[in-house]
Amino acid sequence: xxxxxxxxxxxxxxxxYRDEGRFSDLKDTALSSEHFTYHLSQLVDKGFVVKVGNLxxxxxxxxxxxxxxxxxxxEEEKGPKVSVLIFVRKRTNGGSYEYLMSKRxxxxxxxxxxxxxxxxxxxxxxxxxxxxxxxxxxxxxxGLKLCHVYHKVRKxxxxxxxxxxxxxxxxxxxxxxxxxxxxEAELLWIEKKDLFTRDDLxxxxxxxxxxxxxxxxxxxxxDVGSAEGF
Numbered sequence: 001x002x003x004x005x006x007x008x009x010x011x012x013x014x015x016x017y018r019d020e021g022r023f024s025d026l027k028d029t030a031l032s033s034e035h036f037t038y039h040l041s042q043l044v045d046k047g048f049v050v051k052v053g054n055l056x057x058x059x060x061x062x063x064x065x066x067x068x069x070x071x072x073x074x075e076e077e078k079g080p081k082v083s084v085l086i087f088v089r090k091r092t093n094g095g096s097y098e099y100l101m102s103k104r105x106x107x108x109x110x111x112x113x114x115x116x117x118x119x120x121x122x123x124x125x126x127x128x129x130x131x132x133x134x135x136x137x138x139x140x141x142x143g144l145k146l147c148h149v150y151h152k153v154r155k156x157x158x159x160x161x162x163x164x165x166x167x168x169x170x171x172x173x174x175x176x177x178x179x180x181x182x183x184e185a186e187l188l189w190i191e192k193k194d195l196f197t198r199d200d201l202x203x204x205x206x207x208x209x210x211x212x213x214x215x216x217x218x219x220x221x222x223d224v225g226s227a228e229g230f
Contacts, residue, residue: 002065002076007031007039009074012048012058016066020055080164084130085150086116087212088142088172096191099209100138100175103186103200108163108230113188114202115209117167126168134172138187139180142172148211148219152204154227162227171212203228 004012007028014026027036040056043049048062058066068076088100103113118133120126130144147169154163179187190198196206204223211221 005039005042006074007036008043008048009069011040011043012062012066013069013071013074015049015056015058015062016071020052020057022054023056026056080151080166082120082166083117083168084120084126084133084170085114085167085208086130086134086142086144086170086172087209088116088134088138088140088175090173090175090189092191096193098189098191099195100140100172101188101190101195102137103188104184105182105186106184109202110229111200112202112229113198113200114205116172120168130168130170130172135177137182137185138177140172140175140177142175145171145173146218147171147213148215148221150208150211151220151222153222153224154230155224156227156230162230167208169208169211 010028011026015021018025023040026040027033031039040049043062044051044056047059048065049056050059065076068079070077089097090100092098100116101113102116104110116134116137118129118137120129121132124132126146127144130146131141134140134142134144150167150169152163152165152167153161155161195201195209202208203225207221207223211219
């Protein structure tokens, strides 16, 4: 989260309600001209504001930033993290399925086993994010199907949210390539019959895994609970 000086936030907030403004329109009467000029110049240098003649305007970067601010507190509002979650499977010689699982080697949830996950980048489609994360995290490519949307909220004992994540759940089939090594996770092929006998799984793994079923209608599932293993 970007930390910005309160006087610079006030300038951005004034430009939020107009197409452009003069120095005198934007100036805080509590500041000296020299002090105000410094903060205005900082916004120009950072790319949030552009000067056109004698007028100042928000850049696209500035518009994006002010759109995230609480209009009363002028603080950047924190929203849910949007991620993809991919369950990759392949047939064994016996005809059953093996699933590619990821065991976390870092916090939070150190040691927990789940699917392949990664954040959706700004400007990416969900399918682009899933294909990129799968390749980056595993070295594999696969046929991908978007199955369902899963909203996970986890709170501590006091009820304070610790995790707020929206997962786009994908099923990946017919994987191709060679598994890569990662310092962040250990990759494991685990047969379906063995998967849910383990005691090191994410607490909600079974529920998310079931969302890769064959339902034709996409579901939106919200799961609010306590943080276990965070």
